[in-house]
Amino acid sequence: MFKLSNSQVEQALYQNAFEYASNGKAIVTLDGKFHLVNSTLCTILGYSKRELQMLTLSQLSHLEDISKTNYLFTEQPPNIEGKIIIDQRFIHKNGKELWVALHFSLLKINEGSKHTSHYLVDIYDISKQIEKEKEIKKLNQIHQLILDSISDGIYGIDLDANVIFWNKAAEEMVGYGENDLSTQNLHDLIHHTNKQGNKVSITSCPVFKALKDGESIHITDDVFWRKDGMSFDVEYTTNPIIENGEYIGSVITFRDITEVKKTKEILQKSEKLSLVGQMAAGIAHEIRNPLTSLKGFLQLIQSGESDKQLYYKIMNEEFNRIELILNELLLLAKPNPTTLCEKNIIGVLDQVVAILQPQCNIQNVQINCLYQTEEILVFCDDNQLKQVFINLIKNAIDAMPKGGEISLEVERESEQVIIRVKDQGVGIPEEKLASIGRPFFSTKENGTGLGLMISFGIIENHNGKVSVTSKENQGTTFTITLPL
Numbered sequence: 001m002f003k004l005s006n007s008q009v010e011q012a013l014y015q016n017a018f019e020y021a022s023n024g025k026a027i028v029t030l031d032g033k034f035h036l037v038n039s040t041l042c043t044i045l046g047y048s049k050r051e052l053q054m055l056t057l058s059q060l061s062h063l064e065d066i067s068k069t070n071y072l073f074t075e076q077p078p079n080i081e082g083k084i085i086i087d088q089r090f091i092h093k094n095g096k097e098l099w100v101a102l103h104f105s106l107l108k109i110n111e112g113s114k115h116t117s118h119y120l121v122d123i124y125d126i127s128k129q130i131e132k133e134k135e136i137k138k139l140n141q142i143h144q145l146i147l148d149s150i151s152d153g154i155y156g157i158d159l160d161a162n163v164i165f166w167n168k169a170a171e172e173m174v175g176y177g178e179n180d181l182s183t184q185n186l187h188d189l190i191h192h193t194n195k196q197g198n199k200v201s202i203t204s205c206p207v208f209k210a211l212k213d214g215e216s217i218h219i220t221d222d223v224f225w226r227k228d229g230m231s232f233d234v235e236y237t238t239n240p241i242i243e244n245g246e247y248i249g250s251v252i253t254f255r256d257i258t259e260v261k262k263t264k265e266i267l268q269k270s271e272k273l274s275l276v277g278q279m280a281a282g283i284a285h286e287i288r289n290p291l292t293s294l295k296g297f298l299q300l301i302q303s304g305e306s307d308k309q310l311y312y313k314i315m316n317e318e319f320n321r322i323e324l325i326l327n328e329l330l331l332l333a334k335p336n337p338t339t340l341c342e343k344n345i346i347g348v349l350d351q352v353v354a355i356l357q358p359q360c361n362i363q364n365v366q367i368n369c370l371y372q373t374e375e376i377l378v379f380c381d382d383n384q385l386k387q388v389f390i391n392l393i394k395n396a397i398d399a400m401p402k403g404g405e406i407s408l409e410v411e412r413e414s415e416q417v418i419i420r421v422k423d424q425g426v427g428i429p430e431e432k433l434a435s436i437g438r439p440f441f442s443t444k445e446n447g448t449g450l451g452l453m454i455s456f457g458i459i460e461n462h463n464g465k466v467s468v469t470s471k472e473n474q475g476t477t478f479t480i481t482l483p484l
């Protein structure tokens with residue numbers, strides 16, 4: 001039997017650990033020759049141990065990468081403390097490129113009284129990792145390419161509102177470039193002020209809210225600010241970014257709606273004027289009566305009739321009536337900037353009924369006002385709401401060419417008011433119901449097909465809702481809900 005000494009056991013263990021390590025290992029002389037290599041390294045490089053021992057590390061390196069390690073194999077090698085890590089390419093025996101990570105540490109060997117230094121090099125095959133990185137880079141490029149080819153502005157932010165990605169369209173619209181966005185908080189840059197020019201605190205910003213609650217929010221009318229200090233109208237959607245079930249940020253898609261808004265305004269104005277035009281006949285009719293009586297009284301006064309005081313009183317009433325009608329007409333025709341304030345919706349409806357009364361008289365239509373109360377205050381632009389109700393009632397009148405009744409119902413329900421315009425008209429066939437509110441959809445010879453589209457827009461701007469139910473030859477009901 002043959003017995004091993006302790007130091008022999010230790011040496012055998014070290015040799016074993018070196019030889020069968022999961023990574024390549026080599027002891028390399030200070031001039032770059034392979035002194036000792038393990039079998040894993042042979043597998044990585046495709047050479048036998050004998051072959052490797054005849055080569056230098058530089059000879060195995062890719063030509064473009066030789067310079068990365070050259071400084072280690074000079075006459076005065078650097079004094080390494082700890083490790084030096086170098087990623088570079090080797091050439092496999094089969095001629096193919098191979099990415100490796102080289103970890104150099106200095107190994108001092110005592111041979112008798114002689115001390116020599118070598119490098120202990122751990123060699124890791126990182127080809128797969130590099131391949132993955134390349135793939136990710138390529139995917140990122142494709143991802144950016146797709147983002148950049150979209151005309152809507154898109155950017156992503158993390159939970160602190162820092163931008164994590166954005167596209168070209170976003171950059172073009174807001175005017176900020178990579179440098180601005182990577183050093184400053186986006187919220188402060190483009191979304192720091194609301195439509196009224198007041199500063200928005202981050203906690204009241206919808207983007208931030210969506211971010212915190214992981215909600216999707218669509219905002220139809222807001223402003224973003226450009227680098228040049230100007231603002232522009234935007235519509236935007238914010239959607240949460242979810243990773244492993246957690247909200248880690250938000251994607252904001254936005255669109256410059258300056259042009260769209262201008263077009264809408266023009267359409268709204270032209271629809272208004274068309275309404276005024278359509279009502280002109282009724283109004284002319286309505287004014288003709290007081291005018292005729294005024295003329296009669298004037299003649300009476302001229303002829304020296306005595307009871308002048310009574311005539312003056314009646315004439316005054318008639319003048320007031322003409323004035324009222326003309327004022328309403330002018331108000332409707334005038335372009336009004338949006339102004340929101342608290343108004344009694346019943347009063348608004350009464351004014352609408354008054355202005356449409358002449359039209360109703362001509363077409364033999366009766367309007368029944370069924371109000372639950374006398375006053376319901378709504379935060380609104382009353383001129384715009386008037387336009388909506390005139391549109392709806394005018395449509396109802398048009399739907400009853402032989403005359404009939406319109407009921408105008410108002411109901412209060414907790415935090416909202418419900419207004420219904422019901423007619424007994426021709427109704428809307430089911431297949432056309434979906435087209436209601438689409439621009440230029442009209443079944444009338446002289447229709448604009450804009451009335452409902454504009455009305456729906458106005459209600460939406462008031463955060464309200466519109467719904468329609470209809471039965472052919474029985475009638476139609478438009479229901480409007482407005483928040484209080």
Ligand code: ADP
Nearest residue numbers: 395396399427442443447448449450451452476
């Ligand atoms: P216009 O009145 O100029 O045609 P609108 O947008 O106001 O445009 O209405 C679009 C269409 O919707 C009308 O042409 C009509 O066909 C239909 N419509 C609207 N309201 C009613 C209603 N109360 N009854 C029947 N049809 C209606």
Ligand code: MG
Nearest residue numbers: 391395451452
């Ligand atoms: Mg109409």
